[in-house]
Amino acid sequence: MTSSTEEAKSELNAASQIIDGKAIAARIRQDIAQQVAALAEKKPGLAVILVGSRPDSQTYVNMKKKACESAGIVSFGFDFDETVTQEVLLETVQKLNQDDRVHGILVQLPLPSHLDQDTILKSVHPDKDVDGLHPTNVAALQMYSGHFLEAPFSIPCTPLGCCVLLEQSAVPLRGAHCVVLGRSQLVGWPMARLLLAQDATVTVVHSKTRNIEDMVRQADVVVAAVGRAQMVKGDWLKPGAVVIDVGINSVDTPGGKKPYKLVGDVDYDSAKAVASKITPVPGGVGPMTIAMLLRNTLASFQRMQKQT
Amino acid sequence: MTSSTEEAKSELNAASQIIDGKAIAARIRQDIAQQVAALAEKKPGLAVILVGSRPDSQTYVNMKKKACESAGIVSFGFDFDETVTQEVLLETVQKLNQDDRVHGILVQLPLPSHLDQDTILKSVHPDKDVDGLHPTNVAALQMYSGHFLEAPFSIPCTPLGCCVLLEQSAVPLRGAHCVVLGRSQLVGWPMARLLLAQDATVTVVHSKTRNIEDMVRQADVVVAAVGRAQMVKGDWLKPGAVVIDVGINSVDTPGGKKPYKLVGDVDYDSAKAVASKITPVPGGVGPMTIAMLLRNTLASFQRMQKQT
Numbered sequence: 001m002t003s004s005t006e007e008a009k010s011e012l013n014a015a016s017q018i019i020d021g022k023a024i025a026a027r028i029r030q031d032i033a034q035q036v037a038a039l040a041e042k043k044p045g046l047a048v049i050l051v052g053s054r055p056d057s058q059t060y061v062n063m064k065k066k067a068c069e070s071a072g073i074v075s076f077g078f079d080f081d082e083t084v085t086q087e088v089l090l091e092t093v094q095k096l097n098q099d100d101r102v103h104g105i106l107v108q109l110p111l112p113s114h115l116d117q118d119t120i121l122k123s124v125h126p127d128k129d130v131d132g133l134h135p136t137n138v139a140a141l142q143m144y145s146g147h148f149l150e151a152p153f154s155i156p157c158t159p160l161g162c163c164v165l166l167e168q169s170a171v172p173l174r175g176a177h178c179v180v181l182g183r184s185q186l187v188g189w190p191m192a193r194l195l196l197a198q199d200a201t202v203t204v205v206h207s208k209t210r211n212i213e214d215m216v217r218q219a220d221v222v223v224a225a226v227g228r229a230q231m232v233k234g235d236w237l238k239p240g241a242v243v244i245d246v247g248i249n250s251v252d253t254p255g256g257k258k259p260y261k262l263v264g265d266v267d268y269d270s271a272k273a274v275a276s277k278i279t280p281v282p283g284g285v286g287p288m289t290i291a292m293l294l295r296n297t298l299a300s301f302q303r304m305q306k307q308t
Numbered sequence: 309m310t311s312s313t314e315e316a317k318s319e320l321n322a323a324s325q326i327i328d329g330k331a332i333a334a335r336i337r338q339d340i341a342q343q344v345a346a347l348a349e350k351k352p353g354l355a356v357i358l359v360g361s362r363p364d365s366q367t368y369v370n371m372k373k374k375a376c377e378s379a380g381i382v383s384f385g386f387d388f389d390e391t392v393t394q395e396v397l398l399e400t401v402q403k404l405n406q407d408d409r410v411h412g413i414l415v416q417l418p419l420p421s422h423l424d425q426d427t428i429l430k431s432v433h434p435d436k437d438v439d440g441l442h443p444t445n446v447a448a449l450q451m452y453s454g455h456f457l458e459a460p461f462s463i464p465c466t467p468l469g470c471c472v473l474l475e476q477s478a479v480p481l482r483g484a485h486c487v488v489l490g491r492s493q494l495v496g497w498p499m500a501r502l503l504l505a506q507d508a509t510v511t512v513v514h515s516k517t518r519n520i521e522d523m524v525r526q527a528d529v530v531v532a533a534v535g536r537a538q539m540v541k542g543d544w545l546k547p548g549a550v551v552i553d554v555g556i557n558s559v560d561t562p563g564g565k566k567p568y569k570l571v572g573d574v575d576y577d578s579a580k581a582v583a584s585k586i587t588p589v590p591g592g593v594g595p596m597t598i599a600m601l602l603r604n605t606l607a608s609f610q611r612m613q614k615q616t
Contacts, residue, residue: 118451135447142446143493175518183504185451192512196491199516201523204500208507210483215509 016272019169019244019279021161025287028164029071032294036072044301045074046104046130046293047096049089051115052082057108064106067290073297076102086115090123097125103304104130104297109186127304130296132156133185141190145197152303154296159191161288162223162244163198169277171221171242174199179216181205181232181265182225187246191223224265234270243271243278246285324580327477327552327587329469333595336472337379340602344380352609353382354412354438354601355404357397359423360390365416372414375598381605384410394423398431405433411612412438412605417494435612438604440464441493449498453505460611462604467499469596470531470552471506477585479529479550482507487527489513489520489540489573495533495554503529532573542578551579551586554593 036043046068050061061077068075078092096102105128111117121129126136132154140153148155148163166173178200182188192202205215206226216222216236222243224232229249237243247265264281272278279285344351354376358369369385376383386400404410413436419425429437434444440462448461456463456471474481486508490496500510513523514534524530524544530551532540537557545551555573572589580586587593 135451136443138450139443139447142450142497143443175516177518177523189450189501189504193497196497196512196514199514201511201513201517203509203511204504205509206504206507208483209509210485215485 016275017169017277018272019165019277019284021165021279021284022287024165024168025161025291028288028291029067029294032073032291032298033071035298042305043072043074044103044297045076045101046106046297047076047078047099047102049078049080049092049105049107051080051084051089051108051111054110057110061108063290064293067294068297071294073294074101082112084115086119089115089120093120093123097123097128102128103301104128104293106131106293126153128300130154130157130293130300132160132190132296138185138190141193148194148197154300155194156186156190157292157296158187158225158246158285158289159194160296161285161292162191162246163194164292165244165279165285165288166221166242169242171277173221175201176220177201177203177218178221178223179203179205179219180223180225181212181216182227182246184225187225188223191225195221195223222266226265228265229263230265230267232266232271234267234272234274237271237274239274240276241274243275244285245279245281248281248286324583325477325585326580327473327585327592329473329587329592330595332473332476333469333599336596336599337375337602340381340599340606341379343606350613351380351382352411352605353384353409354414354605355384355386355407355410357386357388357400357413357415359388359392359397359416359419362418365418369416371598372601375602376605379602381602382409390420392423394427397423397428401428401431405431405436410436411609412436412601414439414601434461436608438462438465438601438608440468440498440604446493446498449501456502456505462608463502464494464498465597465600465604466495466533466554466593467502468604469593469600470499470554471502472600473552473587473593473596474529474550477550479585481529483509484528485509485511485526486529486531487511487513487524488531488533489524490533490535490554492533496531499531499533503531530574534573536573537571538573538575540574540579542575542580542582545579545582547582548584549582551583552593553587553589556589556594 048061048064065075096105105124107120121133124134126134129137137153141155144151178195180188180192183204183206192204196202205212213236217238219241222241225246227247229251243266245264245266249263250260251263253261262282356369356372373383404413413432429441432442434442437445445461449463452459486503488496488500491512491514500512504510513520521544525546527549530549533554535555537559551574553572553574557571558568559571561569570590
């Protein structure tokens, strides 16, 4: 590293800003709660379908239900045994599709392997698909170029939350080079599309990418969504880059107070010294995902009220 | 440019290969004709809808109909006045959706501005949407990661043709850095997805990209689909890069034999001196688009026969 970039680094260092996803999400949830409180008798409702007893899925589902309650959104829980049949699940979804108390239907993923995840996700009515995973909504996102909060369909919660964080942090995207690590249907690929729609230049890198560090080093904005603990190091970053860390990885901490800790896909300490803005883990993207789920449920409700 | 890259350039120069889209397309069309000839009585049928009298659209439609005939595919032409109503067009599509002689329906774009292009494209039954523009097929492509010729749905003809050219030219894509210029629904964006599905690292650049030359200069494979005559110069390319030129631009040739000539988005003469493989214009991607239309029509026919 040359001395001039060292200088740039230390200058930026001074200004390095933590993107406080927890605080931003809290403000959004408060705003949603106020909007819901101001509604007439009828309130938005979210149905949450959980299959099996994975502890992480149970934790997420509980967090989602609690978040609904605190925003005044009615939550309906449907918990099934690991062994539930495809038919029973599809019947449940069909009933919820027709239930006018329900404006959002969430199927907690992953499903056990004997179930056909695609078929089940497709069975959710597109208007109630608050996760944005139904083909109708997937296609709508590919063809949409407006503002992400004005889309007349649901956009997957995690990439939507990342866009809100970038906007709230006043990160200019037009013409910026954004490198997205990961190409999943849930995060990486929709994120790439959302950045492109905001006129960013977008590169998608993944496990088969050669010289991944060199690619990341060019980025004005890095979005890491690969699920590999602390993979992106500070010296992979261009000084002043903005870092959005989607990863939530559990790593063992032998001898620590707790037996494990949660870390992102970015090596936070070394990255913080180089980035201009960075999301922590936990407290960055994670809280935004839940805030966006409430937001998508309210938006679904509002669209359905207009229709009737 | 350093002398070592000059050397590399002249070495590669010697080996620079023209990707002969015309010849590759001819072989594919011959193969399709043989498959169609071997069919029992029932043959694949393609309906082509043309609105108005744009000379370029008329030329394309005529080429498509002739290509059908020469392959033994039945073509049904539906030519409408510039002033046709949306209702009449939608009725026509509905009839064709139900007509079991028709396995592909193509609406020649662009449509006059009083027509709602989205609604008309959505009205085509997904199984007969040989252009791959129906939301069902758009979503299917985003979620598909298999081989492009094995997809159980239609992929837009031009990017599909580009994939075939790359495969037939033995261009390795896994881990290769592919830079796509342009982000259209018809070419750029589906091309990016198709390259990603082949494990390439993909960058999408466009009119808002800063330092576009620097981005292109990193590419192992360049796909140019911006519609700007001869924009990409030879010195924008990494020596040995593979160049796929999707552009078909008409430029005036004052004092020439003809009043205009067709050129690509790439400055062919300067690019040919640097690239390892390159498609000419005309005779590169253009003929492949039509070959892929026939191929998609035959594939639709085959899928429908299986269903019945």
